[in-house]
Amino acid sequence: MAKAVVDKDTCVGCEACVGTCPVAAISMVDGKAEVDPDTCVECGACVAVCPVSAISQ
Template sequence: MAFVITSPCIDEKAADCVETCPVDCIHEGEDQYYIDPDTCIDCGACEAVCPVSAIYQEDFVPEEEKTFIEKNRAFFQK
């Protein structure tokens, strides 16, 4: 998984990241957006346009946001 969307996105869902993603790997969930780890090409376009700074490369997700790594994986295992 290249990028993860974290808590600032909850109930925000500005969608700037969706419009910017060149491979359409960002999907809308009930309370936030999620990045498909199998489709993401690690380009970083989404991170640069997120108005609430909710997107991180997986290795740089802040400690207090690490639960969102598993939340993202679980979303795509449905």
């Protein structure tokens, strides 16, 4: 796997991924999700929970 990446154009700012991330690597910046690559553990939880498929690995 790889670090999670957010497609800012697709992200709707629902924050579902923020609560799902087990290591708090996702924060909201200007209404969009942003992944801290240094904190991300590549678990894929955020990819699975995103309702608009804005997160990929």
